[in-house]
Amino acid sequence: MTNIVETQPNQASDFSLSRRQRNLLLAATAVSSGCGLAVELLLGTLASYLVGNQALAYGVAIGGFLAAMGMGSYLSQFLAVSRYPHKQQQQLLASFVKVELLIAPLSALLPLGLFALFVIDGYLWLGLFLVTLVLGMLAGLEVPLLTRMIEQDKGVRGAIAGVLALDYVGALLGSLAFPVLLLPLLGMFPTAAVIGALPAFMVFAIARAFPGLRQWSIWGLLVGILLCAFARLVVPVGNALESNLYDAPVITRLQSPYQRIVLTRWSQDVRLFLDGDLQFSTLDEYRYHEALVHPAMSASASPRRVLLLGAGDGMALREVLKWEEVEQVLVIELDPEVVKLGKSHPFLVQANENAFADPRVEVRYGDAFKIAPALSERFDVILADFPDPDRNGLAKLYSEGFYHRLTSRLTPTGVFVTQASSPFFAPRAFACVASTLEEAGSSVKPYVANVPSFGPWGFIMAAPESLQLESLKLPVPTRFLTEATLQNLFQLHNDIQFGNVEVNRLAHPVIVRYQSDRLWEAY
Numbered sequence: 001m002t003n004i005v006e007t008q009p010n011q012a013s014d015f016s017l018s019r020r021q022r023n024l025l026l027a028a029t030a031v032s033s034g035c036g037l038a039v040e041l042l043l044g045t046l047a048s049y050l051v052g053n054q055a056l057a058y059g060v061a062i063g064g065f066l067a068a069m070g071m072g073s074y075l076s077q078f079l080a081v082s083r084y085p086h087k088q089q090q091q092l093l094a095s096f097v098k099v100e101l102l103i104a105p106l107s108a109l110l111p112l113g114l115f116a117l118f119v120i121d122g123y124l125w126l127g128l129f130l131v132t133l134v135l136g137m138l139a140g141l142e143v144p145l146l147t148r149m150i151e152q153d154k155g156v157r158g159a160i161a162g163v164l165a166l167d168y169v170g171a172l173l174g175s176l177a178f179p180v181l182l183l184p185l186l187g188m189f190p191t192a193a194v195i196g197a198l199p200a201f202m203v204f205a206i207a208r209a210f211p212g213l214r215q216w217s218i219w220g221l222l223v224g225i226l227l228c229a230f231a232r233l234v235v236p237v238g239n240a241l242e243s244n245l246y247d248a249p250v251i252t253r254l255q256s257p258y259q260r261i262v263l264t265r266w267s268q269d270v271r272l273f274l275d276g277d278l279q280f281s282t283l284d285e286y287r288y289h290e291a292l293v294h295p296a297m298s299a300s301a302s303p304r305r306v307l308l309l310g311a312g313d314g315m316a317l318r319e320v321l322k323w324e325e326v327e328q329v330l331v332i333e334l335d336p337e338v339v340k341l342g343k344s345h346p347f348l349v350q351a352n353e354n355a356f357a358d359p360r361v362e363v364r365y366g367d368a369f370k371i372a373p374a375l376s377e378r379f380d381v382i383l384a385d386f387p388d389p390d391r392n393g394l395a396k397l398y399s400e401g402f403y404h405r406l407t408s409r410l411t412p413t414g415v416f417v418t419q420a421s422s423p424f425f426a427p428r429a430f431a432c433v434a435s436t437l438e439e440a441g442s443s444v445k446p447y448v449a450n451v452p453s454f455g456p457w458g459f460i461m462a463a464p465e466s467l468q469l470e471s472l473k474l475p476v477p478t479r480f481l482t483e484a485t486l487q488n489l490f491q492l493h494n495d496i497q498f499g500n501v502e503v504n505r506l507a508h509p510v511i512v513r514y515q516s517d518r519l520w521e522a523y
Helices: 019-051 054-078 085-119 124-186 188-209 211-243 285-299 315-320 336-344 346-351 368-374 392-398 400-407 427-439 483-488 511-515
Strands: 250-255 260-266 269-274 277-281 305-310 328-333 361-365 379-385 410-419 443-451 455-463
Touching (some): 019 054, 019 085, 019 124, 054 124, 054 392, 085 124, 085 188, 085 211, 124 188, 250 336, 260 336, 260 346, 269 346, 285 315, 285 379, 285 410, 285 443, 285 455, 285 483, 305 315, 305 368, 315 328, 328 336, 328 368, 336 346, 336 361, 368 392, 392 400, 392 427, 400 410, 400 427, 410 427, 427 443, 427 511
Parallel strands (some): 305 328, 305 379, 379 410
Antiparallel strands (some): 250 260, 269 277, 443 455
């Protein structure tokens, strides 16, 4: 019997990479890493928008994605297992191209499918798990395949050094491009399509550089072009799905760098939603904003200088400006897009009575957590109208450290007030705000107003000295409050209890847990 031995091709001539080929593979590492991280952030942002629990949403999305990447990395060892280097290189290139052509459309379509699943009230958490599993496993295949290709040319040390360096650079670019450029400029689902198009175009470039892959270049170019077209076509699809989440027609929708802004209108009822959470209804917002503003303005000895935190829609500002004593109102708002709507949208301008046009008003943009405590001036009244503390990023605005620094900006007779969530649906969050302000050294007075859109709603008034509420006056026109009802706000019902809560601190944001009370399911 004759033994036939298959000879190996000359390695140096058969699979040595040219500089262009090697640079393209390294560039593919950066693209793969950047797109993978951008997809992780997109899934976390989408899940947070849909379910509200930011920490859990990002934990499942990013943690699941990383775990799935580990599985993909492990499975990569079973691809391209030929003993012959020349064949193995061809197998590695073909495997990488196929992974990229698979991950490209899935990156664009699966987030949209996840949104559709939420709209039809499907199993969102199961869907999120499956999406992260599929995309994560595919992303986990990319870097090992590229490393194995490059190591045949440069050796293990050179391959790992080059691939990891570009991997980290790509991760940085992806982590910055998604929140700073892609999401605010394109929106959620067009961004997903653009992210998906990049691997496809990478396939086009790589396939043209390797003679054995030329046939794949057409597929890469075609998929990339189709996904770019899909980025434009998906906008009305996403809008139609989003509209099903609201009970009234959507008249305005914006994606700012900070949040999703939606305005709806049904007859005379205009509603503002931020990341899906109702902020106000024009049918009853006056109840909320009168209760937020006028007790503190009345309790202040002379409300001449007012600091308004949040409330970029202008409704609280409208109530502040009713007081003739007011000489200056400084508004600090994180999101310029909200103020832009409050200044220019005809329905909001009508509702806030064109409050931003008043010469006494100054608007500064930025994070109130940083800006407000650093102000040099002192204020007679400080009003905080922040979103509910249902995520860690917002919990800092209800923390003991922030309150301590913020109330130091009050005059000796100044008054601070903050919205404090629902004393019925989140009673421990309400109690936590009061306890935290007391820990910060303030004398506190909790009170409640009934707002039909929200139910009973809580507020906490605080001051450096004990507050005297018996002489509260209301010398301004109002639709809800009277001097008699102003006093009644502070008469709390028996089912509102304080105590048995921890102080909310930056290092331990317990208020997020208190805010996530299961009673909200009834609401």
